[in-house]
Amino acid sequence: MKYQGSCHCGNIKFEAEGEIKDALACNCSICLRKGTLLWFVPATQVTLLTPRENITTYTFNKHIIKHEFCGVCGVQPFGEAVDPAGAPTFAINIRCIENIDPLAVPVHHYDGKSH
Numbered sequence: 001m002k003y004q005g006s007c008h009c010g011n012i013k014f015e016a017e018g019e020i021k022d023a024l025a026c027n028c029s030i031c032l033r034k035g036t037l038l039w040f041v042p043a044t045q046v047t048l049l050t051p052r053e054n055i056t057t058y059t060f061n062k063h064i065i066k067h068e069f070c071g072v073c074g075v076q077p078f079g080e081a082v083d084p085a086g087a088p089t090f091a092i093n094i095r096c097i098e099n100i101d102p103l104a105v106p107v108h109h110y111d112g113k114s115h
């Protein structure tokens with residue numbers, strides 16, 4: 001199925017293909033502060049509907065993960081990195097997906113703090 005998502009102001013809009021069966025809540029320093037519920041999707045299944053220039057990118061620590069957010073409203077709809085096999089992957093914040101109840105999605109807790 002195809003999901004639509006966006007930041008709060010609409011500066012960043014995207015579509016993602018797949019099935020949201022569960023989400024990951026991570027306790028690393030940044031995820032904990034933001035409260036994101038992440039759904040991992042191969043980049044090939046994600047289409048940006050707004051220009052890449054609309055995205056502000058923050059990196060820290062090893063600078064491997066691109067923590068992306070809207071510079072206008074401050075919401076983070078997704079981040080980007082590569083999976084263990086090296087394939088580009090989006091970590092989509094399901095709180096930014098339309099027409100679903102993100103709080104009804106089963107959440108797995110990931111101990112990112114210790115990794």
Ligand SMILES: [Zn+2]
Binds near residue numbers: 007009075
């Ligand atoms: Zn925005």
